Each structure stands twice: as C-alpha cells, then as structure tokens.
Amino acid sequence: MTAADSVLIVRARRAYERGRLRWALGHTAAAVAISAVALVGCPQPGGPAACAAALGIVLAACLWRGGAWSRGARLGFLAGLAPCLLPAAARAAYACGGSFCLTLPAVCLAGGAVAGLLLGWLGMRLHGGGRSWLAAALVAGLAGAVGCLPAGLAGVAGLALGIACGAAAPVLAARAS
C-alpha cells in the first residue's frame, strides 16, 4: 500500500464516521420528534423534555456506534413508544386537568407492560448479548419516561413495574419450554 493510499484510508475512515453520525442524527431527530408528541398538553414539560433530550443523546450514540447497540436501541425505541404516547393519548381523551391525573399511573403500567413484552419477546431474537439489552432497556426507559414523568413518581413506578413484569414473562416462558 502506497503513502497516498494510507492518506486515502484516513480520509475514507473520516468520511465513513461523519456519514454514520449524520445518518444517526437524522434518525434520532425523527425519533425525538415522535416522542415530543407526548409533551403536547403536558402541564409541566420541563422533566419530560429533559428525558427527551437524554433519549436523543443515547439514541444518537447507539445508532452511531452500530452493531448490537444500534439494534438494541431501535428495539428499545419501538417498545418505548407505547408508554411514551399512551399517557398523552389518555390525557387528550379524558382531558385530565391539573398537574396530576389518577388514571395516568395505570396507563403507564399498561404501556410499560406492552413495552416489556415487546422487549422480552423481540429481545431474545436479537443475538446482541448484554449490550443490546442494555441499549434497549435504556432507550425504552427514557422514551417511557417522556410520557410517564408528567404522572409523577407513581407514573414512573408503574412504568418500571410494567417493563419488568412484561419483559420477564416471555423470558421465563422461553426458559420453561
């Protein structure tokens, strides 16, 4: 390999990393825009907005890194959509006023259970090991927090319980069979 080829390799590597980052940021922007729907009509959007920002950073990093991280993050976002958007839909449907709504923790529990089921069921087929599980859980948790943080601590606890129970069910079923 000539010196010119070595220089070209460095330039190609930079082009690849830049292109990958651009691609990851584009997908992240779309994902954050979708999760930002959960902020519509939110009485205190500060906390959920911070979670959405954290979701953006984690998602962009995982997509840019690629491999198991990327696959896990994509699954996590898909699973996290239910607890992210269901509370906003419930808020819009029942028009709950004030800073707290009693039905929201239950909705978060249900959304968390759906997310957990998806994580457990699809996660077993990922073959990404611990890294994909970690990315999936982190992204699903952050996406869920965007929707459930307006419901307060009860909402977040419902989300965590839902995800844990939902994810445990398919994993235990697979081990038993």
Next chain:
Amino acid sequence: MERAERERLQRDLEQLADGDREAFHPVFVRLWPLLRGFAVRCLPRDEAEDAAQEALLRVFARAAEFDRRRDALSWVLGIAAYEIRSARQRRRRRRESPADVLAERPAAGRSPEAAAVAGDLERALAAALAALPSRDAETLLAYARGDRPDLPGPTFRKRVQRALGRLRDAWRLSHDRR
C-alpha cells in the same frame, strides 16, 4: 468481478452498514482498485484518480444508508457513475469558462502572421456576433468578461449555451460561403 468476490463485498458492506468497523479495511481494499479501474475507463487518467477518490469517499460517507436488500456492487457503481458524470460536467464547464478562453489567446509578443490571422479571426467573430440577436451577443460578451447578469445561474448557463449554438451556426454559415 467474480461471483465469490461480489458476495464477499455484499457481506462486508452489510457489516459496515451495521456499524462493524472491522469490515472497513476489506471494503476499502476491494473497492479502491475497482473504482479506479472504472474511472480510468471513462475519464482521462489525471481526472480519473480524483473522480475515483471522490466516489470512494462518497461510498464510505453513505455506507450507513446501504440497504442490504440491494446489490452492493450495483450500488457502489451507481455512486461512481454519478461522480464520473459530475467530473465530466466540470470538465465541460472548465473548457467553456472565460479563463480558458483567455489562456488560449496568443501571447503579446506574437509574429506578424499570427497577428494577422488573429485579426482575421477577431473580425470574423465580430461579424458573427453582429449577426446574432442582440440579447445573444450581450449574453456572450458578459460571459466572456466573466460578468454575471442578475439572473439565476441555470438560466444564465442555458442562455450562454443557446447563444453559443447560434454563434457556431452563424460562424459555420459564413465560412461555408467563403
């Protein structure tokens, strides 16, 4: 490219699209000679090297977008073909640019014969320009001076092309008569 090598390129590019950096070097080693050879067949050697480099960098910049359902070789050659087309267009524009026209002018200290021939040519060019519609002549003079009238770039280029075509026709007509 042989079938086995093509399949390996497909696999490596899929891995690179998935973010596996281990696949970077095999893809580079496979693509660089391929793109260089492809460009040399379509462009002069000095421009082929640049076009092949641009194509290679573009392939790596877009590797994350590669769709595994597509054929890797066709995808890569599609990008290379676009770069080669762009290089050709750049070359064509360079040839038509006023800087090149000026560079092709004879030097100040030319011989009397050359001066006479140049004078004849300039007179013939002036006559051909005078035969053109005034808007075409103005467009060509502005283009030769390097001025850019208050027009969008593509519109101006289109006008220049049209005016050059008419000038060529007028030139051909006057020379055929002679």
